[in-house]
Amino acid sequence: MTEPLAAPPKPLNPARSGVFRRLVQNPLGLAALIILAVVVLAGIVGPLVSPFAPNTADLVNALGAPGTAGHLLGTDSAGRDVFSRLLVGAQSTLLAAALAAIVALVVGLPAGLMAGYFGGWFDAVASWCTNVLMSLPAIIILLAASAALGRSVWISMTVFGVLMSPGIFRLTRTSVQAVRGELYVDAARVAGLSTASIIGRHILFVVRAPLIIQTSIVCGIAIAIQAALEFLGLGDPLTPTWGVMLNEGFINIYSSPILAVWPGVAISLTVGSFVVLGNALRDALEDSPKVKRARPIKLRAPQTESISVVDLAESDHLLSVSGLGVGYPQEDGSTKIVVSDVSFHVDRGEVLGIVGESGSGKSQTAFSILGLLPAEAEITRGNITFDGIPLVSAGQGPTGGHRLSQGRLAQLRGKRIAYIPQEPMSNLDPNFTIGYQLVRPLTKVLGLSKADARARALELLTIVGITNPQRTFDAYPHEVSGGMAQRVLIAGAVSCNPDLLIADEPTTALDVTVQAEVLDLLRDLQARFHMGVVLVTHNFGVVADLCDRVVVMQNGRVVESGDVRSILRNPQERYTQTLLSAMLEGKTPMTMLTMPVPDSDVKVGLS
Incomplete structure (x- = not known):
């Protein structure tokens, strides 16, 4: 008897599928996306379509009003076209912001991943360096860098990226520490996945949302800092940027106040759009529906020979x-x-x-x-x-x-040594489909192609008694029941033909009927694949049902061991006798106690 799969979710409206569609359905996200698209487009085509060269002076028309002599937004104190400089300045401003964000990510992200995942001395050293960087006054460092290295926006933004990297580091480190102890990370290690693969997929996938927000904030702050430095006169006056234009506008604030309006509006809209877009994109990623359209796969008939273990070398003990x-x-x-x-x-x-x-x-x-x-x-x-x-x-x-x-363990886990945990739902990564989590170890550990790995995963789901393997393959962990999830973990455990299977109380979290089905399944798979099995349990009934020999432990020590028949029939240690006497088999059920209620014939049951 197999456990039915949970009812599938209702089909989603195609208009709501996909990250981009969910992003544009958010009004704030759509507005921010449009503004940034216009700014990026201006940065790309601005130098090609600007009506005037950005540094061409026309002193005759200096401080001209909008519309004067063909100048759409007027001219500055040197007679340079404001609209042309605004278009060309978008390119250098965005590139400078991107440089700061890239430097912050390159410095902070890998360090945060390693410190959060491995800890130890690297975490201590990296945290100390981060604290030192955070204690430095950023504006003083930027001013000193400009004085020592020259008035270059690229140098300033590189230094600023390094100063912003502690924020990326601490955010990444904290997020990784929150998930590195999850059971599905241990399950990935036992499945044979490398550390780089676990960090790159399971860990980095979880921290992507806060990183997106932090990166967008860094871009916005970089534009603001760049404008502030150039407003203070530390920018290159020959490089048309919005900060230089803002400085020009404030110098002539009394002669032509409108000069400060155009770069001010551009900076404010761009910075605000980066922040809003980061939050909207985070929402679109995190609120994505955990379903996907099933792709038709031709399911071949189960071929148990293809995954059986043959010609095992004989040895005294496995x-x-x-x-x-x-x-x-x-x-x-x-x-x-x-x-x-x-x-x-x-x-x-x-x-x-x-x-x-x-x-x-x-x-x-x-x-x-x-x-x-x-x-x-x-x-x-x-x-x-x-x-x-x-x-x-x-x-x-x-x-x-x-x-x-x-x-040695990394070479054996997932290949020759497999593991079945006691909490099935916690050992499946909620961010990936069941099919993906079965296929990835097959491609990484056995080197199968994706097509062969998919076929084998479907075959394994059939072997463990799942009646609709395709449906389970395409489902996310939250869409299946606990018993079904345990079957999936068993399928994953035997997928790479292990010699030894360690099952840590595999039926504890399941109801009684599903426990019996899982035990039958384990017995069948153990006999079929000729595996050695270590079954950890607190239930002597499970031991009697499955095991050949038993080890009884108390307070970290072995108190008794032997074949199951001898231990069950003639236990020598008092602790073993106590455990056996605690079993329910053969016990007389307790009857409900009753007591009369005064002036009433009603009986009240007491538990």
């Missing part, structure tokens, strides 16, 4: 964990041990259950194998070996703990 210890440093210098001296092994085609109550160290043990422990955690002792490949070396790490080989 996974071996010996004397594992995990601890967390405390403020007083001590280390809190959460896993101590844990040892077990898993063979090919075998299902090992790790059972215990919450806080017993089950998940910490599983995360140690996957290399997903928090940054502050230390593997204090022990060895982990996968198919003869040491994952935890015996040498001491920089913090005194054993060194975890992230390089």
Whole structure:
């Protein structure tokens, strides 16, 4: 029995689909877009269509009124055509603003991504440099740069871009720190995606909206700062910019007040349009409907042979964990041990259950194998070996703990070691379709073409019991139920033919009927692909249903281990007996207590 897919959303009006359409449907966004389009167009074609050369003087018509001698907006104190200078000045003004924004992004964005994602010494050094830059008075630095390097708008805007980069850095760093701990980021790592791929797609995609707003604000501020510097007389008078024109207008404010109006209006409209457009574009991106038109794909019949594992090399143990210890440093210098001296092994085609109550160290043990422990955690002792490949070396790490080989793990995760989490909805990125999240590991890890990866993803969705794989493939995570999402994660876990599957309480978040379906599915896939499976659970019923051997953990230690039949029939440890006695099977249901109500025949049930 398979779980039905949630009802599809109503078709969207085609006029509302697409970022650009949503942008132009916003009145403020449309107005800002039109104004900026006019300014950009003026900057591109202005030098070609201007009626006069911008620096050609005509002293006879100096300070001429609008319309005088063919000058549409009049002339300045040197008799230069104001309209021509306004058109040509748009180009240099916009290019200068773009230069400042590009410099700020080039300096601040990569540093913010690395500091937010990796943390550590780079975060400390980058944050210190950012604080130093933010403490400097920007206008003084710009004045000093102009005095030392010359009156060049390009030099001034480059320096200004560097001074604005701390804003980009801190915004990016904060946004990345907010999402780097999300479960779907860990899921991408386990799927075998590289760090660059995770940062470039899952992380950068999340921080795009605030970056768009910040960039538009930087462009607006750059235009204002450029105009302010040139208003103070620090601009190049031979370069026609709006700031130079504004300076000219204020010099002649009493003789021809209208000279200050034209550049002032141009600067105000452009700066305001950048800010408004940034907010409108952010809204258009963030409010985009999480559906897309399904593309017809010819679904081939399931070919389970194509994804089966054949000719596996025989070895004593697929996974071996010996004397594992995990601890967390405390403020007083001590280390809190959460896993101590844990040892077990898993063979090919075998299902090992790790059972215990919450806080017993089950998940910490599983995360140690996957290399997903928090940054502050230390593997204090022990060895982990996968198919003869040491994952935890015996040498001491920089913090005194054993060194975890992230390089080897990166080569194994998503290829030979797969992971099924306990919270399906949190391990799917809400910004991408289910199909995209299944296809990307297949193209990156196995090197398949997009067409072959799509066909294989649809095949996997069919194998895990999804009746309409095409519909699920095109859906976003919020459009499917929890049971369906868990099936999707199982499909993703087995997509790259893993030798070892680690399932961390895969049925905890599901209702009872869906739990049974998922357990049946795991049993079928394990037998079909001959995988070794580590099943982390607190439910002895799940252990009895799926596992060949079981490890019982309490307070970070292994208290008992053995084959499932022996442990269930004759547990030796008191803790194991307590866990078994807590199961509901075989218990007599409690009856409802009743008590008479005075002067009434009504019975009131008490729970």
